Amino acid sequence: MKRTMLWSVVGYTAVIGAGLLTRHAAREAYRKTAGAAPPENPGRxxxxxxxxxxxxxxxxxxxxxxxxxxxxxxxxxxxxSERRRPRRALKHPGD
Known part of the structure:
Protein backbone atom coordinates (compact mmCIF):
# COMPACT_ATOMS: atom_id res chain seq x y z
CA MET A 1 0.00 0.00 0.00
CA LYS A 2 1.39 3.38 -0.95
CA ARG A 3 2.20 5.82 1.84
CA THR A 4 -0.34 8.42 0.66
CA MET A 5 -3.09 5.79 0.51
CA LEU A 6 -2.21 4.61 4.02
CA TRP A 7 -2.40 8.14 5.40
CA SER A 8 -5.72 8.71 3.62
CA VAL A 9 -7.14 5.61 5.31
CA VAL A 10 -5.75 6.69 8.69
CA GLY A 11 -7.12 10.21 8.24
CA TYR A 12 -10.61 9.12 7.25
CA THR A 13 -10.70 6.57 10.07
CA ALA A 14 -9.81 9.31 12.55
CA VAL A 15 -12.49 11.61 11.16
CA ILE A 16 -15.18 8.91 11.27
CA GLY A 17 -14.17 7.87 14.78
CA ALA A 18 -14.20 11.47 16.01
CA GLY A 19 -17.64 12.00 14.48
CA LEU A 20 -19.08 8.87 16.08
CA LEU A 21 -17.63 9.66 19.50
CA THR A 22 -18.88 13.22 19.31
CA ARG A 23 -22.34 12.10 18.26
CA HIS A 24 -22.50 9.73 21.24
CA ALA A 25 -21.28 12.47 23.61
CA ALA A 26 -23.86 14.89 22.19
CA ARG A 27 -26.67 12.38 22.81
CA GLU A 28 -25.57 11.87 26.40
CA ALA A 29 -25.28 15.62 26.97
CA TYR A 30 -28.78 16.15 25.55
CA ARG A 31 -30.17 13.43 27.83
CA LYS A 32 -28.63 15.04 30.90
CA THR A 33 -29.62 18.62 30.09
CA ALA A 34 -33.06 18.03 28.59
CA GLY A 35 -33.98 15.08 30.79
CA ALA A 36 -35.07 13.08 27.75
CA ALA A 37 -33.57 11.30 24.79
CA PRO A 38 -32.85 13.39 21.70
CA PRO A 39 -35.40 13.07 18.91
CA GLU A 40 -34.69 9.98 16.83
CA ASN A 41 -36.50 11.36 13.80
CA PRO A 42 -36.91 15.15 13.88
CA GLY A 43 -39.34 14.91 10.95
CA ARG A 44 -41.99 13.01 12.91
CA SER A 81 5.98 11.07 10.23
CA GLU A 82 7.36 12.50 7.00
CA ARG A 83 9.85 14.67 8.90
CA ARG A 84 11.13 11.68 10.89
CA ARG A 85 11.53 9.43 7.86
CA PRO A 86 15.24 9.00 7.13
CA ARG A 87 16.40 10.15 3.73
CA ARG A 88 18.26 7.62 1.65
CA ALA A 89 21.37 8.69 -0.17
CA LEU A 90 21.19 8.13 -3.89
CA LYS A 91 23.62 5.48 -5.03
CA HIS A 92 24.91 4.97 -8.51
CA PRO A 93 24.62 1.42 -9.86
CA GLY A 94 28.42 1.16 -10.27
CA ASP A 95 29.29 2.21 -6.71
Whole structure:
Protein backbone atom coordinates (compact mmCIF):
# COMPACT_ATOMS: atom_id res chain seq x y z
CA MET A 1 0.00 0.00 0.00
CA LYS A 2 1.39 3.38 -0.95
CA ARG A 3 2.20 5.82 1.84
CA THR A 4 -0.34 8.42 0.66
CA MET A 5 -3.09 5.79 0.51
CA LEU A 6 -2.21 4.61 4.02
CA TRP A 7 -2.40 8.14 5.40
CA SER A 8 -5.72 8.71 3.62
CA VAL A 9 -7.14 5.61 5.31
CA VAL A 10 -5.75 6.69 8.69
CA GLY A 11 -7.12 10.21 8.24
CA TYR A 12 -10.61 9.12 7.25
CA THR A 13 -10.70 6.57 10.07
CA ALA A 14 -9.81 9.31 12.55
CA VAL A 15 -12.49 11.61 11.16
CA ILE A 16 -15.18 8.91 11.27
CA GLY A 17 -14.17 7.87 14.78
CA ALA A 18 -14.20 11.47 16.01
CA GLY A 19 -17.64 12.00 14.48
CA LEU A 20 -19.08 8.87 16.08
CA LEU A 21 -17.63 9.66 19.50
CA THR A 22 -18.88 13.22 19.31
CA ARG A 23 -22.34 12.10 18.26
CA HIS A 24 -22.50 9.73 21.24
CA ALA A 25 -21.28 12.47 23.61
CA ALA A 26 -23.86 14.89 22.19
CA ARG A 27 -26.67 12.38 22.81
CA GLU A 28 -25.57 11.87 26.40
CA ALA A 29 -25.28 15.62 26.97
CA TYR A 30 -28.78 16.15 25.55
CA ARG A 31 -30.17 13.43 27.83
CA LYS A 32 -28.63 15.04 30.90
CA THR A 33 -29.62 18.62 30.09
CA ALA A 34 -33.06 18.03 28.59
CA GLY A 35 -33.98 15.08 30.79
CA ALA A 36 -35.07 13.08 27.75
CA ALA A 37 -33.57 11.30 24.79
CA PRO A 38 -32.85 13.39 21.70
CA PRO A 39 -35.40 13.07 18.91
CA GLU A 40 -34.69 9.98 16.83
CA ASN A 41 -36.50 11.36 13.80
CA PRO A 42 -36.91 15.15 13.88
CA GLY A 43 -39.34 14.91 10.95
CA ARG A 44 -41.99 13.01 12.91
CA UNK A 45 -45.16 14.87 13.85
CA UNK A 46 -44.82 14.12 17.55
CA UNK A 47 -41.44 15.92 17.70
CA UNK A 48 -41.70 19.58 18.60
CA UNK A 49 -40.01 22.08 16.29
CA UNK A 50 -37.89 23.45 19.11
CA UNK A 51 -36.53 20.00 20.02
CA UNK A 52 -35.78 19.15 16.40
CA UNK A 53 -34.00 22.44 15.70
CA UNK A 54 -31.97 22.46 18.90
CA UNK A 55 -30.85 18.87 18.38
CA UNK A 56 -30.04 19.47 14.71
CA UNK A 57 -27.98 22.59 15.37
CA UNK A 58 -26.13 21.21 18.38
CA UNK A 59 -25.29 17.81 16.93
CA UNK A 60 -24.38 19.24 13.53
CA UNK A 61 -22.05 21.84 15.01
CA UNK A 62 -20.33 19.35 17.31
CA UNK A 63 -19.83 16.74 14.61
CA UNK A 64 -18.53 19.42 12.24
CA UNK A 65 -15.98 20.59 14.80
CA UNK A 66 -14.93 16.99 15.46
CA UNK A 67 -14.38 16.40 11.73
CA UNK A 68 -12.19 19.50 11.42
CA UNK A 69 -10.18 18.48 14.49
CA UNK A 70 -9.80 14.95 13.12
CA UNK A 71 -8.54 16.25 9.76
CA UNK A 72 -6.09 18.62 11.42
CA UNK A 73 -4.71 15.99 13.78
CA UNK A 74 -4.39 13.48 10.96
CA UNK A 75 -2.53 15.96 8.76
CA UNK A 76 -0.24 16.88 11.63
CA UNK A 77 0.56 13.21 12.31
CA UNK A 78 1.32 12.69 8.61
CA UNK A 79 3.62 15.71 8.52
CA UNK A 80 5.47 14.55 11.63
CA SER A 81 5.98 11.07 10.23
CA GLU A 82 7.36 12.50 7.00
CA ARG A 83 9.85 14.67 8.90
CA ARG A 84 11.13 11.68 10.89
CA ARG A 85 11.53 9.43 7.86
CA PRO A 86 15.24 9.00 7.13
CA ARG A 87 16.40 10.15 3.73
CA ARG A 88 18.26 7.62 1.65
CA ALA A 89 21.37 8.69 -0.17
CA LEU A 90 21.19 8.13 -3.89
CA LYS A 91 23.62 5.48 -5.03
CA HIS A 92 24.91 4.97 -8.51
CA PRO A 93 24.62 1.42 -9.86
CA GLY A 94 28.42 1.16 -10.27
CA ASP A 95 29.29 2.21 -6.71
Missing amino acids: RDTRWREALVWGMASGALVGVARVVGHRLGDEARRR
